[in-house]
Amino acid sequence: MMRVFAIAEIGSEELDPVSIELLNLANAIKGDGTSEAVVIGDDVSSYAEELAKHADRVWKVEDSELKNYNPELYVDVLLQLFSKEKPDVVLVANSSRGAEYAPVLAVKLNAPVVTDIVGLDVSNGVRATRYIFQGKLLVDVLVREAETYVFTVRQGVFKDECTVQGEIVDSGIKPSAEVKREFVGIVEPEAGEVDISQADVVVSVGRGIDDASNIELAEELAEVLGGVVAGSRPVIDSGWLPKDRQVGISGKTVKPKLYLALGISGAFQHIMGMKDSELIVAVNKDPEAPIFGVAQYGIVGDIFDVVPALIEKLREIKG
């Protein structure tokens, strides 16, 4: 009988929806076994109740020391729980935190680990599906046979809900490790002059813009369209645009009426920040670029041909 554990992800004072997605996956693969959530924090009762609607069992791990995330303490309490309650599969969100502690947990459990999975098949051996080359290819990997497997799971994939009303159990577990890493505090994002999340039109440039001096072209286009210029991470990393113009998982989420992606390949971390835009138009010279999978309209071409022509025609109209 298989026991599938999902470690809940707590956002800023709320349950991150990915927690339910982990349980959706757990319920889909558990067979005649159980889906079990683990929720860690200083006061987790309300989260536990929410999770119990989607899990056969919810384990509460509560302590004032667990108020702030610390990977050493997370691994510590999970190892204590798992030494008694033997998991077959452990699912963790592939978040900034989950991706950090899950591999160390796996080492300590002597478990194979596969990250950022988008598919999992346990019917005949264990096979996980994930993207490689920044979304350009998929790979199915066969995982070595083991007592326990650890997976970090991509958010937004396992949406099919299945309602199960389970029990809530107080694990009684307290952190016991002597912590080496000390949490200092949260650093807030810097606020800039322009809030790209409020704009109706976002002209977004990627590495394809090639050089800082070409940003001007995007600015001209944004001006005639009445929008703002934003960018993908490499553009911000290179210092061509300020940090508050970054669209994506580690930047801002935008939902404009028009999102124009210029020379952006469409990596998952970028898509997460713009996929809910009302209209997405992408210009990319690579017909296979993943951005064409989220855009309604695609232009396979060179931005340095298309954008100047577009600016000229728009200026003609405006007179």
Add this chain to the structure above:
Amino acid sequence: MKIIVLAKHAADPESEIRVSADGKGVDEKGLVFDINDWDRYAIEEAIRIREQHGGEVIVVGVGYADDTLRKCLAMGADRAIKIPLDTGMDSYQTAKVVKEAIADESFDLILTGLMSQDHNNALVGTLLAGMLDIPFATAVTSISVEDGRVRAVRELEGGFGEENILPLPALLTIQSGINEPRYVSIMGIKRAKTKELREVSVDAGESMIQVDKVYIPPVEKAELIEGSPEEIAEKLIEILRDRGLI
């Protein structure tokens, strides 16, 4: 400060990516290899720390890493260790062989990239930290070395950061954008020729994963707007006009 940096010679995801004939890998033809982008930031950071605090930077590569190791030496690393094993997509194996190869090095800090640009596992650094049982932090966007410890800001979602203090020895995985990596100078390349690049042979051990199938993701594609740049511009303006956007 003795700093170990991992650097992977990795295929650029913007080169020609094609599934190999056996359907279990990527066709090497068309692939362009270079230092993994995240590792470029890691090596730069290590050199900067050494420039400030003194010490040594040792760069470690697994696989056919010569070009990348030479590049790191040219940037300013002091010596290189090469582990000539093909560990493929298996980050566990990579971490394991690195652990063995550096067993005799008494380091203060290990820096790795956050992830490899080809396989995107984001695993080798964290696995290595777990195997070595040392404090660690991932996706680090700022580092300051203090007396016997390191202050590191790591990246969270939505532009937020999380500041932590870790005692040394520690392992940090580096996020892109942490610094502006230097270019390789002619002088650097000359100097690199005299630097040590040592090959270490270690046992590959068992693998954790096996590739079953590599394939192109099935996606629903956007409607294409075609023609000359002028025609494309006109068609696009039509679409925007219909939607009241202009």
